[in-house]
Amino acid sequence: MFSDLDQQLAATLKQRAGGDVDPAPIVAHARDHGRRLRRRRRGLIAGGMAAACAALTVAVLAVPPGRTPDDAVVPAAAFRLPEASGQPGAIARPEDVGADPGVVHFSADALVSGADSATWRAGRGIESVEFRGPTGQARFALARSEASLDGLQQTLSSAGRPQPPTAVLVGGRPGAAWFDPSGDQKLWFVRWQPADGLWAQLDSYAATRDDAIGVAGRVRFDDAQRCVVPFRLESLPPGGRLLECSVTLGDSERRPFIDGSLVVGDGSGRWLTVRAQLVTNGYEARSGDLVAGDYRARRQGSDVLEMVVEPCVVEAFLKGWGNGYAESDGLVVLGGYRPARDFGRPDTW
Structure with a gap:
């Protein structure tokens, strides 16, 4: 299984490294960012708004006003979505992932604890959470196909030089990991199959591959929440x-x-x-x-x-x-x- 995954990832990375860049999304996001800046000058601001637009690349994480690095860790409950009563998690029904914009079929309490903000998404074949805070920034995405994950725009800053993938295990399941240099740190990508018919990917800054895999292992797939x-x-x-x-x-x-x-x-x-x-x-x-x-x-x-x-x-x-x-x-x-x-x-x- 890994041989196929390795070849697919390598082909994707090579294609992205040398392919043409579609300017339309970049222009749209830049224009949206400009509108945000104009609003800030007029007083339109909500704490942590910069994290609200997942398409903006963020390289440095600042401590928000009113908080210091010594403040108590914000509990994961602050970022938890309401429970989707009666809905199964992704492991129970992989075919439901990304199909209902009202349901996220995983939970990530161990990931978002201590963040300043968390953005949840569901629908059009993808479910994800992206969070940022004093201790770091990361995005987790879940889909029913690798193609859906390949279509995601990278939202974390890196040097744009992805290295070849290597085989890994996440929770005993096969996958691959690769990194992209990002200044003094590395942006790690960990992709694996939590179950047959499911593909997951975590993008996070980590010192080592094992650290990145350890973070990926914190996601749970036996729970469901409502995107509201x-x-x-x-x-x-x-x-x-x-x-x-x-x-x-x-x-x-x-x-x-x-x-x-x-x-x-x-x-x-x-x-x-x-x-x-x-x-x-x-x-x-x-x-x-x-x-x-x-x-x-x-x-x-x-x-x-x-x-x-x-x-x-x-x-x-x-x-x-x-x-x-x-x-x-x-x-x-x-x-x-x-x-x-x-x-x-x-x-x-």
Whole structure:
């Protein structure tokens, strides 16, 4: 089994090292980052927002305001999603992984403990968690195929010189590990099969291969959680359905929510993203002249619609992050935005 895995990984790494780079995702993420910076200057900020966009590369982890390296470790419960009652874990039903945007079929308490924020995702064939904090940054992803893992964009900083993979065992299961230099440290990639029909990968900074494997072994596949955001979308375009859920949780007991996104699409490959982010009390909303149900929205450039529904700024990404939907479709979706009553209780979302 490892021989096939080794060859597939080596081919993938070689192809990525010498292949052409698609500029579209890079431009989209850069533009999104620019919008974030402009909002920060206007006062739009939620603690740890930089971690909310998984596409941004982060090389240095800073201690957040109000915390010191000597502070008590934030418990994993601060980043835990609500339990998905009656839903099996990935080991019991591998075929369910990535198929339901409302369910994450693994748990990672031992990984996220001590983090500042954790971003959970489910849907479109992938389930993942990415976290960052004073002690490090890592991403774990679970899928039903290697191709799905190969399609993930790298989100942790490295030198871009991946080394050849070597055979490893994770929890007694076969896999491979390789590293990419990253300054004074190494970015390790550990890929393995927790069960037949499942592929898992952990990207993390570690001193040695054994350290990286030890971290990978902390993930559990006998549990299921609900991917939840503090809002609903009650108006979808014809044929539209929910494709993906993403939520970033912080370490605040009073307001754990940082941001959340829902991706809506249809069978023709069209999709758009609606994202809500917390705002500060000093943020002044700009008036909009577009009607979105009971709300007023405005254009933010040619491909983003924005409105303020306390306590969040809500955006609909029509291009770059989406494909094929018109402005009128985005206004329909935003018109159906319904916020939760309590942003401090994920179990009620």
